[in-house]
Amino acid sequence: MIDRDPNASGGQISSEPDLSQAARSDRGGATGLAYGMNPTHVRPGWQEYFLKVMDTVAERANCDRGRAAAVIVKDKRIIATGYVGAPAGLPSCDEVGHLIKVAYDERGGQHKHCVRTTHAEANAIAQAAKHGTPIDGGEIYIRMTPCLDCAKLLINAGIRHVICRKRYHADHDSVRVLEQAGVKLTVLSQENETYDQMN
């Protein structure tokens, strides 16, 4: 911390906190003993770190169909987060239950979707937009491969790399469009994220 000391002549800027002589010698240096080294501490790698943050963000999700979350990163810095949830001020799934719609794919498959919520990826993009944070060229860490709508949003928001822990069971089209758009997709496990009444 840099403090301006009003008592110093000429208004000098000091970066030195007020340390006792004992504290100064504990900081190590030419004459003091080094303090605080911990060579056994294992730091998480960047990917693990962002995924752990994503898991923490997910605890705020208010729809238990995946409790998905998203962390948008650029130049190794977290610039936006989002979690699946009802729009601000509206009742959530945890409070009033899911709002389920059934969709059919071209192969005759049936999929149930909760439409009460905005998805985590869309909420992260909305957060960036609300605060004027550019995300063009960024990467996004998410719990499962995105749905088609979110995949299209990520493409148009300029996200260049999507990192997912698991698969979303209905990700056929989203994987295809990400590939077509040249967005790198990393899926860490081919296992499907599961939750109640997926089909």
Ligand SMILES: [Zn+2]
């Ligand atoms: Zn829901």
Ligand SMILES: [Zn+2]
């Ligand atoms: Zn989505």
